[in-house]
Amino acid sequence: xxxxxxxxxxxxxxxxxxxxxxxxxxxxxxxxxxxxxxxxxxxxxxxxxxxxxxxxxxxxxxxxxxxxxxxxxxxxxxxxxxxxxxxxxxxxxxxxxxxxxxxxxxxxxxxxxxxxxxxxxxxxxxxxxxxxxxxxxxxxxxxxxxxxxxxxxxxxx
Numbered sequence: 001x002x003x004x005x006x007x008x009x010x011x012x013x014x015x016x017x018x019x020x021x022x023x024x025x026x027x028x029x030x031x032x033x034x035x036x037x038x039x040x041x042x043x044x045x046x047x048x049x050x051x052x053x054x055x056x057x058x059x060x061x062x063x064x065x066x067x068x069x070x071x072x073x074x075x076x077x078x079x080x081x082x083x084x085x086x087x088x089x090x091x092x093x094x095x096x097x098x099x100x101x102x103x104x105x106x107x108x109x110x111x112x113x114x115x116x117x118x119x120x121x122x123x124x125x126x127x128x129x130x131x132x133x134x135x136x137x138x139x140x141x142x143x144x145x146x147x148x149x150x151x152x153x154x155x156x157x
Contacts, residue, residue: 043080043087043092043095045079045095046077046084046095046098047098048080048098049074049076049077049102050098052072052076052098053070053073053097053098053099053101053102053104054101055069056069056109060106060108061108063116065105066105067106067109070103070104070105071106073098073102073103074106076098077096077100080094081099083095131148
């Protein structure tokens with residue numbers, strides 16, 4: 001009987017150490033490794049502001065796309081900035097970019113309105129509208145204005 005070693009003592013678990021504890025439920029960080037840092041949510045308003053701002057900037061020539069898209073992007077950008085403050089800066093850069101592209105789309109949309117109005121007036125706008133104003137409700141005078149200012153007729157200017 002002396003040839004066999006003595007039985008080992010019963011198993012004892014090691015002492016509790018927070019660094020090696022199981023991670024908290026749904027936490028991507030092991031317990032104790034990064035303190036109480038919890039990942040923040042995404043800032044969807046900032047992303048929406050950036051997307052709408054880029055679309056507003058690309059469609060500013062259509063006036064409606066630039067003005068409506070620019071206003072929407074600016075509003076979403078301000079909301080995204082306020083959410084970024086609450087989320088420790090998460091999405092702040094996207095919100096600012098969306099705000100800037102939205103404002104640029106709005107400004108360029110207004111510039112295109114001025115260009116379109118100037119081009120319309122320089123081509124035939126004021127003279128044609130003056131002719132129609134003088135014609136009133138008289139249909140023959142209205143048709144004379146249309147015939148006179150239509151470049152496809154022989155009687156035009």
